């Protein structure tokens with residue numbers, strides 16, 4: 001099922017405060033989109049609007065090119081899973097999964113044997129083939145979320161809306177459920193929209209990441225584009241640790257304001273003038289060349305240990321410390337010493353808050 005959101009505006013009930021402010025989003029059939037953004041950005045509000053759970057003041061919402069039908073129609077076509085999705089504790093896993101089918105009007109309800117077969121099919125798909133007779137209390141958190149997913153999929157929806165479904169799970173279970181979900185999405189030909197706070201999860205699982213801030217979409221792009229070309233400093237910061245350096249572009253060089261950082265060349269297309277450069281820790285190195293006699297600042301290094309194959313450090317400048325890292329396999333460690341300079345090997349350049357190259 002495709003989803004098209006056009007200029008959606010939703011105000012907080014009884015007030016003029018905009019929870020969604022002119023949001024447009026196009027999700028083609030079969031896409032896997034992650035909605036990310038800080039707390040309060042409007043992710044859940046957007047997901048609920050797409051599910052038809054809340055009204056909106058302006059704009060349009062089209063599913064498969066059509067305005068939304070009745071609530072009952074939507075309930076069958078859209079599967080929704082929330083964080084800590086409460087399964088019915090007094091019902092077996094099988095009954096929980098069958099719920100959406102059991103409550104259909106008699107004329108639409110499949111036969112008992114067809115429902116049982118569907119439940120078993122979903123249990124197999126969730127890799128829980130023998131869990132049907134168990135009660136939810138007997139399952140682990142990861143298993144419960146898979147049952148919640150099976151319940152959402154029982155009526156064969158074309159659209160799956162997931163609001164932090166793995167938020168409460170431990171990181172190892174979370175990682176394994178992630179690849180399994182991606183596989184499920186592909187096998188069932190679903191269109192999936194996932195709200196997550198976990199940037200790594202979004203990058204790994206989604207083919208598009210939509211970044212929200214204050215009720216608006218600030219960028220909508222494939223993960224690799226987002227990292228390469230974040231449209232604003234906010235997106236750059238939101239996607240991971242970064243440092244920001246103010247300076248001036250002149251004669252094809254970015255000359256940082258701060259002592260202790262080497263000037264670096266910028267593309268010809270960047271006009272001279274004030275600029276902000278942002279770089280990730282792995283894009284910053286220390287420079288200890290012999291020509292450093294002229295170094296205006298001393299930089300002392302504070303090692304921070306190894307994470308994800310990188311050895312992490314902080315370099316102390318005059319007024320702040322800058323995180324940087326080097327691959328753990330590099331020969332020789334960065335030495336603790338004064339009189340080094342920071343070398344920025346790659347940076348995104350922003351002028352007036354917007355990416356300029």
Ligand SMILES: Nc1ncnc2c1ncn2[C@@H]1O[C@H](COP(=O)(O)OP(=O)(O)OP(=O)(O)O)[C@@H](O)[C@H]1O
Nearest residue numbers: 012013019037038039040041042043044045046197
């Ligand atoms: N029914 C409501 N009445 C008033 N304000 C609301 C209502 N629902 C949501 N809000 C406000 O709308 C804003 C967006 O909330 P929303 O839950 O969509 O954010 P979110 O991006 O999903 O955040 P989180 O990541 O914390 O879940 C918040 O400031 C929230 O307080």
